[in-house]
Amino acid sequence: MENFIFKNPTQLIFGKGMISKITEEIPQDKKVMLTFGGGSVKRNGVYDQVCKALEKHTTIEFWGIESNPDISTLRKAIALGKKENIDYLLAVGGGSVIDGTKLVAAGLCYEGDSWELVLNPSLIKTAVPLASVLTLPATGSEMNCGGVISCRENKLKYSFASPYTFPVFSVLDPETTYSLPSHQVACGLVDTFVHVMEQYMTTINQSRIMDRWAEGILQTIVEIGPSIMKDQTQYDLMADFMLSATMGLNGFVSMGVTQDWATHMIGHELTALHGLTHGHTLAIVFPGLLRVLKKQKSDKILQYGERIWNITNGSKEEKIEETIVKTETFFRSLGLTTRLSEESIGVDTINEVEKRFNDRKVAYGENENVTGEVAKEILINTL
Amino acid sequence: MENFIFKNPTQLIFGKGMISKITEEIPQDKKVMLTFGGGSVKRNGVYDQVCKALEKHTTIEFWGIESNPDISTLRKAIALGKKENIDYLLAVGGGSVIDGTKLVAAGLCYEGDSWELVLNPSLIKTAVPLASVLTLPATGSEMNCGGVISCRENKLKYSFASPYTFPVFSVLDPETTYSLPSHQVACGLVDTFVHVMEQYMTTINQSRIMDRWAEGILQTIVEIGPSIMKDQTQYDLMADFMLSATMGLNGFVSMGVTQDWATHMIGHELTALHGLTHGHTLAIVFPGLLRVLKKQKSDKILQYGERIWNITNGSKEEKIEETIVKTETFFRSLGLTTRLSEESIGVDTINEVEKRFNDRKVAYGENENVTGEVAKEILINTL
Numbered sequence: 001m002e003n004f005i006f007k008n009p010t011q012l013i014f015g016k017g018m019i020s021k022i023t024e025e026i027p028q029d030k031k032v033m034l035t036f037g038g039g040s041v042k043r044n045g046v047y048d049q050v051c052k053a054l055e056k057h058t059t060i061e062f063w064g065i066e067s068n069p070d071i072s073t074l075r076k077a078i079a080l081g082k083k084e085n086i087d088y089l090l091a092v093g094g095g096s097v098i099d100g101t102k103l104v105a106a107g108l109c110y111e112g113d114s115w116e117l118v119l120n121p122s123l124i125k126t127a128v129p130l131a132s133v134l135t136l137p138a139t140g141s142e143m144n145c146g147g148v149i150s151c152r153e154n155k156l157k158y159s160f161a162s163p164y165t166f167p168v169f170s171v172l173d174p175e176t177t178y179s180l181p182s183h184q185v186a187c188g189l190v191d192t193f194v195h196v197m198e199q200y201m202t203t204i205n206q207s208r209i210m211d212r213w214a215e216g217i218l219q220t221i222v223e224i225g226p227s228i229m230k231d232q233t234q235y236d237l238m239a240d241f242m243l244s245a246t247m248g249l250n251g252f253v254s255m256g257v258t259q260d261w262a263t264h265m266i267g268h269e270l271t272a273l274h275g276l277t278h279g280h281t282l283a284i285v286f287p288g289l290l291r292v293l294k295k296q297k298s299d300k301i302l303q304y305g306e307r308i309w310n311i312t313n314g315s316k317e318e319k320i321e322e323t324i325v326k327t328e329t330f331f332r333s334l335g336l337t338t339r340l341s342e343e344s345i346g347v348d349t350i351n352e353v354e355k356r357f358n359d360r361k362v363a364y365g366e367n368e369n370v371t372g373e374v375a376k377e378i379l380i381n382t383l
Numbered sequence: 384m385e386n387f388i389f390k391n392p393t394q395l396i397f398g399k400g401m402i403s404k405i406t407e408e409i410p411q412d413k414k415v416m417l418t419f420g421g422g423s424v425k426r427n428g429v430y431d432q433v434c435k436a437l438e439k440h441t442t443i444e445f446w447g448i449e450s451n452p453d454i455s456t457l458r459k460a461i462a463l464g465k466k467e468n469i470d471y472l473l474a475v476g477g478g479s480v481i482d483g484t485k486l487v488a489a490g491l492c493y494e495g496d497s498w499e500l501v502l503n504p505s506l507i508k509t510a511v512p513l514a515s516v517l518t519l520p521a522t523g524s525e526m527n528c529g530g531v532i533s534c535r536e537n538k539l540k541y542s543f544a545s546p547y548t549f550p551v552f553s554v555l556d557p558e559t560t561y562s563l564p565s566h567q568v569a570c571g572l573v574d575t576f577v578h579v580m581e582q583y584m585t586t587i588n589q590s591r592i593m594d595r596w597a598e599g600i601l602q603t604i605v606e607i608g609p610s611i612m613k614d615q616t617q618y619d620l621m622a623d624f625m626l627s628a629t630m631g632l633n634g635f636v637s638m639g640v641t642q643d644w645a646t647h648m649i650g651h652e653l654t655a656l657h658g659l660t661h662g663h664t665l666a667i668v669f670p671g672l673l674r675v676l677k678k679q680k681s682d683k684i685l686q687y688g689e690r691i692w693n694i695t696n697g698s699k700e701e702k703i704e705e706t707i708v709k710t711e712t713f714f715r716s717l718g719l720t721t722r723l724s725e726e727s728i729g730v731d732t733i734n735e736v737e738k739r740f741n742d743r744k745v746a747y748g749e750n751e752n753v754t755g756e757v758a759k760e761i762l763i764n765t766l
Binding site for chain 1: 384385386387388389390391392393394395396397398399400401404552557588590591592593595596598599600602603606607618619622623626627630635638639
């Protein structure tokens, strides 16, 4: 096991009816800016619950944080928050609203332009306290300190993180997920699955306990995914999904182990260039990455195949192949395509991703060997 | 899944050589009281590492917090801390030192006698910040807010907990465990195992993900236990043990599920009456509890037996019996006795435990049905 430092101060407030608890969690003397996406929270009753809980607080509202939150939108939120002397933020929505609100929290305490904070998060020296009411299990943003911000003007999408942008608390009520579009649910399941994979699918024998916990989330998603896609109003299943999504990216499964993240970095480019939903890009890229890196990751693929898919027969090569097929088939069983060609994306995009990696001189993965060239090979494998 | 609120703010600093990090974690302007047990930290080099890290801090030392820390010892530590105006505590040792130091942290901010805080933890309104350097993986005290305090004068042993007594940080260096007595290591393995069981061995279908994580720790302890007992200087094994012990009682496996804790409550009485090491009492009580409550817990015993011990053949009754035997055999394989009679403890003690439960009018377990009478039946089953 590698040395590590772990800390996660976010309070989880979990269960049906728990939105009412925010009354007592946000100090009465704070001026709160509520941040929202496009309006689904008005249709599913979450907005009303939040307003009722905060009826004695001083609040203003900022609407319109889009999927893959754009820096131009967040600049407007920061300007409003500065003008109104906001000293508490409550994000109400999915991962995009929470990610964006984290940047707003930091931006409210920063004199320069907030895009600088995305490019260089060490500039974040403090932030306004933020909390969240989560409505879409997927990104894990509700219990970590990171976010992903887009700049559509330049077709860019970058992640940032700062110890100052953990939510103080996050409310997770599984009932708020019943009305989500089923494509979002499928993407959320894959997002959770691949978050865990980024922290697990590296090398064996780093930590038995972390492997077991990562596999525990993968197993849970495999078990509940198909049932959820048939009926997403089953409380216990959505509760396990919501908790798994949070546990998948809050640091609990990455203590002392190496991490990959190449799938995410390639996926972000596909979203930046084509607007594909984040989880969907992962369903396309991850099987391709396994195919290209199957030698490097062979021992871990075998462990994953045996423990999650009960694959124990055949040669090493056959077992690896079967494991990759099972993984891709699982993503397809949720109703997602898993090939770039199915989304009418071709070699032009692949060449552009390669160029972007090369221009930035980056290489991802646990061995830092997923260069532009390897990213291209992975994407060709997803055609 | 039940509604729940979760928060754990403790920072983990994990790995070889990490004791040096405490230099930067404790503010320079604090007056620190270091608290210790009996002196093993002087023999294994931990004391020297801590002194070196704090050479520029103002420190005093308090020695002699015994196993099952006694209120009379802690009163002395509190008196010293008040006299010296201590405003930071660093516990260096195992769970007993950390547990005791938590009470000292609260006692330094309390006017009355600190035993009152054990009996009524809601009296704790604040505490001096405390941190720890852990040397014995077992109790999980390094990452939770609870402690167990004894009053030998009256042969009592009670637990307490307060949100103010989480360690600010805990340093876990697996190398510090190499020189532990092997009986302590065995007891620590069982303590970890049964901590998890208290949060898991109740009813099925409460949370798939929590079940998987609990099973992940159990599986890890089963895998590494025998190898550790042969050679406790294998870094990766001790790292997994140390991390598992912490994860076993920091709230990470108990979100939204019911809990038992009857084994611990009975075990505490055995320690109070006979001085048996805590983990050893659990190795005796837990198999007896399973035998007595096997009907109530049958579905969960079957799940545990299949997932941890691969028990899939035979009738339901046979599988349950085999699972209980496997569990007791595992504890014995670590070198511990699992029967009261092997420790020359008999019916007098059993009657006294029953009387104590009855006098306090308590009943433990997820169904609150482990009364004095049931506790007696459990202990008779351990003869």
